[in-house]
Amino acid sequence: MRDIEWGLDPELAGLVDMATLAVRAGGRRSAEGEHSEALFMTSSFVYGSAEEAARRFSGAEPGNIYSRFTNPTVAMFERRLAAMEGAERCVATASGMAAILATCLALLGQGDEVVASRSVFGTTRVLFDKYLAKLGIRTQWVDLADVKDWQRAVTAKTRLFFLESPSNPLGEVADIAALAELAHQHGALLAVDNCLCTPVLQRPLQLGADLVIHSATKFIDGQGRALGGAVLGSQKLMDEVFGYIRTCGASMSPFNAWVFLKGLETLPLRMHAQSASALSLARWLAQQDQVERVFYGGLEQHPHHDRATRQQSAFAPLLSFVVRGGRQAAWQLIDKTRIFSITGNLGDTKSTITHPATTTHGRLSDGDKLASGIVDGLIRLSIGLEAVDDLQADLAQALGAL
Numbered sequence: 001m002r003d004i005e006w007g008l009d010p011e012l013a014g015l016v017d018m019a020t021l022a023v024r025a026g027g028r029r030s031a032e033g034e035h036s037e038a039l040f041m042t043s044s045f046v047y048g049s050a051e052e053a054a055r056r057f058s059g060a061e062p063g064n065i066y067s068r069f070t071n072p073t074v075a076m077f078e079r080r081l082a083a084m085e086g087a088e089r090c091v092a093t094a095s096g097m098a099a100i101l102a103t104c105l106a107l108l109g110q111g112d113e114v115v116a117s118r119s120v121f122g123t124t125r126v127l128f129d130k131y132l133a134k135l136g137i138r139t140q141w142v143d144l145a146d147v148k149d150w151q152r153a154v155t156a157k158t159r160l161f162f163l164e165s166p167s168n169p170l171g172e173v174a175d176i177a178a179l180a181e182l183a184h185q186h187g188a189l190l191a192v193d194n195c196l197c198t199p200v201l202q203r204p205l206q207l208g209a210d211l212v213i214h215s216a217t218k219f220i221d222g223q224g225r226a227l228g229g230a231v232l233g234s235q236k237l238m239d240e241v242f243g244y245i246r247t248c249g250a251s252m253s254p255f256n257a258w259v260f261l262k263g264l265e266t267l268p269l270r271m272h273a274q275s276a277s278a279l280s281l282a283r284w285l286a287q288q289d290q291v292e293r294v295f296y297g298g299l300e301q302h303p304h305h306d307r308a309t310r311q312q313s314a315f316a317p318l319l320s321f322v323v324r325g326g327r328q329a330a331w332q333l334i335d336k337t338r339i340f341s342i343t344g345n346l347g348d349t350k351s352t353i354t355h356p357a358t359t360t361h362g363r364l365s366d367g368d369k370l371a372s373g374i375v376d377g378l379i380r381l382s383i384g385l386e387a388v389d390d391l392q393a394d395l396a397q398a399l400g401a402l
């Protein structure tokens, strides 16, 4: 294939708005002149001669060999997301968990230590505590928002800080710049799982983080179709992560990359619309008698509202609230809603409703639930693209039935 045209002159990448990058960055046309990004659904590539094959395999000539290593559709997705995060390079992976595992196995070894926020995705905790621990990589769990707690946990063996900000489901926010500085003072790297904000609302590399991790399965796809992930950072760090992926095999499928390319095009529009609806619903919920408390970074009463305002251009479309009456009332309210989907997933154009204490956080001990603020009356909403008035009316009738 001969490249005819890049979707966007790479020199423009730093000058144009996120919405333009989302549509144009990283695109590449084949000699056919297709307008929509092509799907290269192929596992391997052929050469004009034995000599050309030898040059490709030796690295003397750039080009595709096998889709576990590189694929043109996957490469377009990687370049587009890299432009949006302001990263030198992106490595796409088979899922969000594969992105976290690739980061850790590429950059850490036996005897190294990780300091990580307790408020991370549940499966991430299992990955660190069970599977990385087996390889002699120890993790110390700390309070996301308390920099002193991170400081106390650092040892001479610490190589990585790992966090999600804002946290799910309570919307706690880390001071990313302060944690980056602390990590660097101790020769460690800071990795931020930016799944909930996406680069549209927060760009952790600009705040000093070394690595950004994504589950593309959530907002990047945005329509609940495909599993995927990504790791982003400097060329040097990404060379290591790429080496791991091409060797260990958790590569992104070209089909999924094509779905995510289309997802990225509408990501800025979706994030802003879903975020505006979430803010409006959070304000409304905070005024309802049956609601004890609302957790949403966009509300002034949230303890991390100021920090969130400084770090993010808007607030992630995910909010939670505590309904009076504990588990029974929470389950009843969930069952009464007619528009919201009852599911643990998030980031979809379809709004979802979840009872964290008995689903996403069900495996935590009672003590851990208490420490993480996962009370029985807590309900999480991921706000989609339905009309906000319809969502509000749905919640109103469900609350009214309690």
Ligand SMILES: *Cc1c(COP(=O)(O)O)cnc(C)c1O
Residues within 6 Å of the ligand: 095, 096, 097, 098, 121, 124, 164, 193, 195, 196, 214, 215, 216, 217, 218, 227, 228, 229
């Ligand atoms: C879903 C999720 C993951 C895991 O992603 P998968 O694509 O499901 O493997 C990691 N981090 C966060 C914050 C998530 O929400």
